[in-house]
Amino acid sequence: MTDVQKDDLVLLESHPVHSKSVDSSGSWFSRTRESLRGDISSICLLLFLYLLQGVPLGLIAAIPLLLQSKHVSYGQQAVFSFAYWPFSMKLLWAPIVDSVYWRRIGRRKSWMVPCQYLIGLFMLILSFKVPYVMGEETDAAPNVLFLMLIFLPLNFLAATQDIAVDGWALTILSRKNVGYASTCNAVGQTAGYFLGNVVFLSLESADFANTFIRSADNQKPYGIIDLAGFVFFWGWVFIVSTTLVLIFKKEVDNSLETSSAGRDDDEKELDLGIVETYSVLWKILKLRPMIIMVFILLTGKIAFAATDGITGLKLIGMGIPKDRLASFGLFLTPLQILLPWMIGKWTAGPRPLNIFLLAYPYRLFVGGIFALLVYFTPHFKLDTGKFNNLVYAIWILGYILHQVATYCMFVSMMAFNAQVSDPRVGGTYMTLLNTLNNLGGNWPVTLVLSVTDWFTYKDCVVKGTKDVLYACNTKELADQCSAGGDVCEVAIDGYYISVAVCSVIGLIWYKFLFNKIKYLQKIPRKDWSVIKNQCQ
Helix, strand or coil, X not given: CCCHHHHHHHHHHCCCXXXXXXXXXXXXXXXXXXXXXXXXXXXXXXXXXXXXXXXXXHHHHHHHHHHHHCCCCHHHXXXXXXXXXXXXXXXXXXXXHHHCCECCCECCHHHHHHHHHHHHHHHHHHHHHHHHHXXXXXXXXXXXXXXXXXXXXXXXXXXXXXXXXXXXXHHHCCHHHXXXXXXXXXXXXXXXXXXHHHHHHHHHCHHHHHHHHCCHXXXXXXXXXXXXXXXXXXXXXXXXXHHHHHHHCCCCCHHHHCCCCCCCHHHXXXXXXXXXXXXXXXXXXXXXXXXXXXXXXHHCCHHHHHHHHHHHHHHHHCCCCHHHHHHCHHHHXXXXXXXXXXXXXXHCCCCCXXXXXXXXXXXXXXXXXXXXXXXXXXXXXXXXXXXXXXXXXXXXXXXXXXXXXXXXXXXXXXXXXXXXXXXXXXXXXXXXXXXXXXXXXXXXXXXXXXXXXXXXXXXXXXXXXXXXXXXXXXXXXXXHHHHCCCEEEEEXXXXXXXXXXXXXXXXXXXXXXXXXXXXXXXXXXXXXXXXXXXXX
């Protein structure tokens, strides 16, 4: 999930807006329709643009599951995980996107249109290369490096499109309805992610198609669609829809229809150029409280890296279908929508990080529960190779508990970031904090995926016995073991070692930084301000 769309909205929503009043009489539907008059078409466009953005994000998240079903190593998964990084690094080029544009096309369309064309082109090219990179033509191992090199620029383009659409969302809507921009982002991107991940994995699954779509006498060893067909379809959707937007939708700043004169001059956000924005970023990073904050954001999620990055891959490896694992999202999405509202009265107060501190050890505990579930799950595998529905129910419950802890930490941290951000550079300030938060979640997962194979030890065992012949830790030795009719078994599973090491680091981190986090909430707001002469 992206956070940039929240940056400017935090500033807009934290101040009263002098807009035209809406008649309070009549039904809720009629009042809403009257309020949205003139903005409905823009809201529909934003929903569609965010949906398009969510499709490649969901697809990228689905690739590790496809790779794991082909038995790639965690080290190779780490290589592919670099494809996630652009959304954590987009602050580096966001000022350029906001400041450089072709006036004839429009400030936002100057970036959005070429990005979406290139995304469509990337998808069309990928559709013809899928059999090669996935090793389907020669029964070879997937070309993970090539996949990463394809999806890295694809995600870079999606991140750049996100910057442009986030900016357009603040001007395409009238000022009284600008709050709907975040709703469009959440709904549209979630829908796109769902299509690119859950829907794709379900339709790609032979098990899903044979169970729910095909008749009993028409069973096939493949799904309804494959990766090549899916990206080919969406490639054309990107190209055609972008052409229509380029031709028929003009950029008009509707946010200027009402005045913001009621806002205090010291709290109006500055309109910064490229050099000024980068200069402000450097000044923010040099603030004394920010030094502590940067360390917390970049290191706080090390504790959860193994649980978040490897658990799903372990489940795929032990035989849980990809579509079943993806379908867990159906139960988590309502929770993701409701939970921020449920904890809002605590995160909106002066000490929002108290929720973070309460949820942190709880999330560590859930990580331990996940490790136990991973250990016992294979014991419930049926003779048919499938799992009882009770296993899925237990895992869904586990993921719900995990999501509660994760979202409590996320929402409380975002609330604190919004409170301490200097209003005069609020968008830049919030984007910096959110970028650090995202980066702090990505680099530990990449690192843990890289080293988990080092902790894993496998033995080649004579089939039907416990006699160990030799170690089979490399793919070549594992293939040699299998070719000889023996079994390459895991003697020491690096997953459990990684979870244990990360958890210990998390406990140490929590012990030494608990008081620091409490201290951050006591620092006067003026100490977080980058424009001292205006904010003191």
